[in-house]
Amino acid sequence: MKHSQSDATPRRMAFSMDDGVRLLGEAYGDAEKAGVLLAHGGGQTRYAWSRVAQRLGKAGWHALALDLRGHGESDWDKARNYTLERYGLDLAAVAASFSTPPVLVGASLGGNAGLLTAGRFAAGAIRALVLVDITPKLDQDGVDKVLGFMGRHLEDGFESYEEAAKAISDYLPERKGRQSNAESLARYLRPRPDGRLAWHWDPAFIIGRRSSRLQEDTVKSLESALAAIQVPILLVRGSNSELVNDESVSHFLELAPHAAFRDVTGAGHMIVGDRNDVFAEMLDDFLGSL
Incomplete structure (x- = not known):
């Protein structure tokens, strides 16, 4: 077609x-x-x-x-x-x-x-x-920063979209005033069985990458x-x-x-x-x- x-x-x-x-x-x-x-x-x-x-x-x-x-x-x-x-x-x-x-x-x-x-x-x-x-x-310091953010919420996840939005805002302070909303974050987060929200990617992807040195x-x-x-x-x-x-x-x-x-x-x-x-x-x- x-x-x-x-x-x-x-x-x-x-x-x-x-x-x-x-x-x-x-x-x-x-x-x-x-x-x-x-x-x-x-x-x-x-x-x-x-x-x-x-x-x-x-x-x-x-x-x-x-x-x-x-x-x-x-x-x-x-x-x-x-x-x-x-x-x-x-x-x-x-x-x-x-x-x-x-x-x-x-x-x-x-x-x-x-x-x-x-x-x-x-x-x-x-x-x-x-x-x-x-x-x-x-720049390895920059890689450490990125991986640190990605790994920070692997286990606990987020209680709400608002909590996730705040975490992103804290990580990217230069974006203040453009805080992510629930509609946009729904594309990057998934509900867990316990009711909390987790990133929409396999935690195994980041486990083992916490050392940034390629x-x-x-x-x-x-x-x-x-x-x-x-x-x-x-x-x-x-x-x-x-x-x-x-x-x-x-x-x-x-x-x-x-x-x-x-x-x-x-x-x-x-x-x-x-x-x-x-x-x-x-x-x-x-x-x-x-």
Whole structure:
């Protein structure tokens, strides 16, 4: 069945991985058009891309926002395989479902996984790569801060949406005045049997990541994958990012000198949430240059 690029209602899509894990996603636009695959960051869901995906669909792209394994409505992995390599293989499998090689847009976790997809697992199946505030080398203090927040409420959860909103506000004080409401948080939280609310991702994803130090072989794998990528690359950093500093960017551009780099003023690590319109315009410009 064909779908008009003007469709405002997303289409639910399901993908079965080779290990039995089922991934869910939402697509906008005509499936026969050029594609964009959107991979969110750790602890997020496909809804992080909703406005971007809808905008892309209206502009004539086939945009697919995916729930990564262990996140959102995708399956939790019974084997607890949440390695970057596994995420990279998942993205390669989903990319292969497009009619033509898609542009892969990955934020944080989705970006590092995308590096492996484009540089190791599916080099010929990716048209271009957009990395949102992620590089092989990161500011470890910033990573510790992110992982500390993600792990802080694993056991107790939240009594209410208001409590969760306050926790987010305390973690992101620069967003005061834009406090999350119950409707938006319902996409990121799920009710537990005890009546409390928990994040909409598998706790096993973060257990074992409380040490932020990536294994040296993992960093080398990411660096090797980046250096091998021949397709166009865009690195977008939040000017206030706590993870990607100037040294990270310089190291990235040494490995991929053909990559383009853009800073988003006034944004932190969560660029798409902080400055959605600015990011969308940068993405439009990059896609238009392909």
